[in-house]
Amino acid sequence: IDNAIPLQARNIWNKNKVEKFTTVDAFEKRFIDHVETTLARSIYNCDDLAAYQATSNSVRDNLTLDLNKTQQRQTARDPKRCYYLSLEFLMGRALDNALINLNLNDDKGEPSSTDGRKLVEKGVHDLGFKLEDVLEQEPDAALGNGGLGRLAACFVDSMATGDYPCWGYGLRYQYGIFAQKIINGYQVETPDYWLNYSNPWEIERSEIQVPVSFYGYVSRSDSDSKEDDRTLRPSEWIAGERVIAVAYDMPIPGFKSNTVNNLRLWGSKPTTEFDFAKFNRGDYQNSLVEQQRAESITAVLYPNDNFEQGKELRLKQQYFWCSASLHDIIRRFKKSRRPWCEFPDQVAIQLNDTHPTLSVVELQRILVDLEHLPWGEAWDIVTKTFSYTNHTVMQEALEKWPVSLFGRLLPRHLEIIYDINWFFLQSVEKKFPHDMDLVSRVSIIEEGKDRQIRMAYLAIIGSHKVNGVAELHSELIKTTIFKDFAKIYGNDKFINVTNGITPRRWLRQANPELSSLISETLKDKGDEYLLDMSRLTKLSKYAEDKKFLKKWDDVKQKKKLQLIDLVEKLTGHKLVSDRSKIHDVLFDIQVKRIHEYKRQQMNIFGCIWRYLQIKKMLGEGKTIEEVKEIYPAKISFFGGKSAPGYYMAKLIIKLINTVADVINNDKSLDDIFKVVFIPDYNVSKAEIIIPASDLSEHISTAGTEASGTSNMKFVMNGGLLIGTVDGANVEITREIGEDNIFLFGNLSENVEELRFNHRFRKTSLPESLNEVLKSCVGDAVFGNNDEFRPLVDSIKYQGDYYLVSDDFESYLGAQKLVDEIYHNNRNEWLKKSILSVANVGFFSSDRCIQEYAETIWNIEPVKV
Ligand code: 7GP
Known part of the structure; x- marks a missing residue:
């Protein structure tokens, strides 16, 4: 292995192995270390913000050690992996979640049963702080708009919890979704500069840099060949602009598991190349403009939900991210020196909506132009690798790119799309010989005065599975927007995977009061129900138990008062005059x-x-x-x-x-x-x-x-x-x-x-x-x-x-x-509430991820 420490030096390394903290004492020591070294602050100058940063850095140290071990384990076993490509990861805060998922075990066997959150809470308290206030210091990582982005965040949690060898790939926006102010009743948007203070949850991998190209033209060595043969010969893309993608890694801990997976977010920066011509002409300022333009690629998240705007910078973001991610995935694949035909046995790539569809084209380009595989062989690899999730039937959300804009930014990719389309339409014609209408309806290129590329069609054609996110939706896509494709491909390709949410964040973290009532009632000290939610069905038998109903109701009233406090803090308006009547x-x-x-x-x-x-x-x-x-x-x-x-x-x-x-x-x-x-x-x-x-x-x-x-x-x-x-x-x-x-x-x-x-x-x-x-x-x-x-x-x-x-x-x-x-039958109401929770188990994202793993990705957990 390149860069490995020589054998004779290794015992020094092993003797000085970095250990995770597993006791309150060890946590406190780590915390103080970080205050004094990482933060360069001291016992005389440590506020809640510093305490948040020191706690986070200490916890991150533990996660990082498990992240390394997880990666070593996965490299050694070399299993098939899945990569989840999503332009949005709406993560929220990381610290509380990391505490709930904290694994205080060494590298062997079952994860420890010590409650990591309690341990850190005690440590923080000993050091003079309240965990509650410390947690409040963290800004949300708001790198998403709504449903699609939050789904991706729940998914990475469940992938780690299920010990699946999966990484997420996304963009490190400097500005996430805007902060909303209400002024005179109107929404006013203000920038969300979430990286204001250093972000302890990311590891900057400044050594991982991937060049990404844009614009330019295509050169073909053999100019005599007939047009039709174009696909049979590799072409060279002479790019016009180059930027660098730098990796930032966010460790994703599983709950009660030894696995810490990785969410890799790319940030853009300029190449070190510099326009000396301009510089020498005395135009120092303008020689820097392009450098600055590079940084703007990952500056801001597009703030639309269920709507596409078709802006050039957005397409640039998409290609930047797809290109860097694929490069990274291929580099990892190449380490095991397998032939290309084994790529789909080692790699599954999930497209979270059509935003990453360019990666289909990029893989085909790499295989044909750079690796010199024949078109058909390459395309076979591509379609076995990708699968696509659709998240909406709303017309205005379906991505289309004008051919003219696309061809200017990515000239070679446009040619490849034409070729993909040509082969696809040929196959349709063969299967349905007399249906020319069908052929024009399913073409990736929408004809008209401004020709457009229909990204959803490209995603379907480039994937082996297409799924909707709830039963009704999955039926609807087959009978409405993708009807023709359902006819062409038959029923195997279009499937349903109903969405889910992580019970760690949405029950344990958001509602510790209800969680304790549940674990107490189920006599489940280790909160195993958060992994096996079918255990919740046992709550049904308390649905008419008066004492239990009272406890259940008390939790709800407590949570209602907490919301009142939040609203009064945010708006300054008093909502209830008598808190003791909140129950009514x-x-x-x-x-x-x-x-x-x-x-x-x-x-x-x-x-x-x-x-x-x-x-x-x-x-x-x-x-x-x-x-x-x-x-x-x-x-x-x-x-x-x-x-x-x-x-x-x-x-x-x-x-x-x-x-x-x-x-x-x-x-x-x-x-x-x-x-x-x-x-x-x-x-x-x-x-x-x-x-x-x-x-x-x-x-x-x-x-x-x-x-x-x-x-x-x-x-x-x-x-x-x-x-x-x-x-x-x-x-x-x-x-x-x-x-x-x-x-x-x-x-x-x-x-x-x-x-x-x-x-x-x-x-x-x-x-x-x-x-x-x-x-x-x-x-x-x-x-x-x-x-x-x-x-x-x-x-x-x-x-x-x-x-x-x-x-x-x-x-x-x-x-x-x-x-x-x-109001007239509160016990009936409470009964409904209890029976709902008792039967909510199906909607855990753990179930959802298991379905993806088994029916689409064909991957297995990698456990210690
Ligand atoms: C959302 C859907 O609107 C929501 O119903 C679904 O639960 C969620 O995805 C997760 O599957 N869609 C988006 O957020 C979105 O922007 C357009 O879709 C791409």
């Missing part, structure tokens, strides 16, 4: 990206309806107690970011805040109803918000939400759901039982007809909605100078694409049922 107030929560299809507008219209009814009753002289008989106390919480350029979503935020203003300042409604917009929703806030819900809303237009994952998080924390028959709500209902969820609304199979009716027939709004919409225009109570007219018009006059008017009455009906059960 229903917490109704909708937190997710703001999007018309997710229908926050329907939720806020429901709030307006409630307000109007309450005011009517009060106006008729009814007492507060009489009102509460029908509209019991409730707080509606909203949270979520809108894409900066998404006008309608921003208007929805403004409407929510306008409604909140009116309602919260109306003294007559005190203790009956409040509406709150929680600013800057992110992972660490979700950890406080989600455990506090009595009810959460998952009310997308049927057929639009591919899966949803927060629905699973709320259920895992004993919250009940109100939802449409959409995404994973369908399987949640199947698992927890239809009595334990409030479903309403039209089904996805009716959506097309309903939309048709809105456009071509006369449809009328329900009276309730009419009344609500009237209150949002002109100088009505929520009119605000007619500001919300576009939201009203989109429903009344523009076809109501998201079918708010079709679902509104049934939504109100479901809400009425919620009120009744919550």
Whole structure:
């Protein structure tokens, strides 16, 4: 092995082996070491921030040692590995998670059963700090927008927990998703400079540098050959611009496992080449411009969720990341000196949506142009290696790149795409000889005045498996957006893997109170249920046990008060006058990206309806107690970011805040109803918000939400759901039982007809909605100078694409049922809550990753 220490020197190394801390004493020593050396601070100058950094560095030392051992183990066994390519990893905070997953064992056998978190908590306390305050110092690693990015974060956790040899590959954005401020009710975006203080969770591998090229032209040695033969000869890409990708590694510890996997994020930097021509002409400033441009590639995350903008810099990001990652993967493969045909036996690559699809083309280019494999052999390797996950059926989210832009940035890759397309269309023609329409429909190139490359088609053609993320969604992609491909490839290629979430973060970390109640009840001291969630079914037998119901309820009330504290801290508004009455107030929560299809507008219209009814009753002289008989106390919480350029979503935020203003300042409604917009929703806030819900809303237009994952998080924390028959709500209902969820609304199979009716027939709004919409225009109570007219018009006059008017009455009906059960039959409510948690096990991402490993990647765990 290159760079190995010579044998005669090794006993010195072995004698001085670095050990993990496994006792409080050893942790404290490590902590002080870091304060005095790494941070160059001292006993006289150590605040919470320094304590956070010293704790993190100490914990990271342990993780790094296990990371090294994991990599040595995997190198020695040389198993097939999987690489998860995702442009987003919405990790949130790392320290608490690392403490929960901390493995205090040496390298052999079963991981230790000592509670690492307790040990560090004691150490931190001994040293003069409170762990709680120390944890608060950490900024979120917010390198993602929403569902897709958070899914990737749950996945890497489960891969490590299951001892799978898997790495994640992504980008190290200097600015993650923007921080959201609410000013005058409007969203204002401010930059998230999360690397402000040094980041203890990354290991900069300055020695791992990969050059990445852009622009330029293609040169072909034999200019006499016929056009058709193009694919048979390698070509040379003479690039015009070069930058360097530097690796930054984040260790990913598994829970109760010896495995620490790696998440490798690439940062861009300039090459050391320098434009001396410009410099000599005296133009020092401009000679640096290109250097600076290199750094901008990984400067910022594109802040769109379920929407593609088609910007050149975004394509550059994608190629930069695909090229660096593939180079790294191939370097590792080459170490074992196997022939190329064994590549798919050693490597699986999962495409998290179409963003990494360029890696399909890049691998084909490397095999043909640089390794000189014949086209067919190369393509066989490529398609056996890749698989693709689709996360949305929304048209505006499907990636397309203009041929002209693409060809300028990546001229050789464009040629390869044409060739892939040519061979593919030939095969389609052969299989369906008389269907020329089909051939043009499935072409990777969309014809028109501006020709476009359809990335999803390329991803399907370049993969051996394509999956959706919940049963309904996986069926929908086969019958709608990828219908032709389902016909061409048959049923084996298109499969379903229903999403999951990690119970370590979303139960143990977010809700330690509920976790302890569960482990105490199940007599599960080691929290084994976090690995085997089928154990939770044993909770069912306590669903009618009065004493247990009380304990269960106490946890929920405690979490609700914690949320109240957070909201009061963030907004300065007092939400409840009497904390001891929190038990009577229903917490109704909708937190997710703001999007018309997710229908926050329907939720806020429901709030307006409630307000109007309450005011009517009060106006008729009814007492507060009489009102509460029908509209019991409730707080509606909203949270979520809108894409900066998404006008309608921003208007929805403004409407929510306008409604909140009116309602919260109306003294007559005190203790009956409040509406709150929680600013800057992110992972660490979700950890406080989600455990506090009595009810959460998952009310997308049927057929639009591919899966949803927060629905699973709320259920895992004993919250009940109100939802449409959409995404994973369908399987949640199947698992927890239809009595334990409030479903309403039209089904996805009716959506097309309903939309048709809105456009071509006369449809009328329900009276309730009419009344609500009237209150949002002109100088009505929520009119605000007619500001919300576009939201009203989109429903009344523009076809109501998201079918708010079709679902509104049934939504109100479901809400009425919620009120009744919550207030008149609390034990029934608690029973539903317990039975939900008892049956949530299926939605662990451990199950999900096992399915990927067995049905798509064909990989096995590597255990000690
Ligand atoms: C999301 C889907 O909207 C959500 O339903 C799903 O649970 C999640 O992916 C994980 O599968 N999609 C995105 O976040 C997204 O941006 C477009 O999709 C690429």
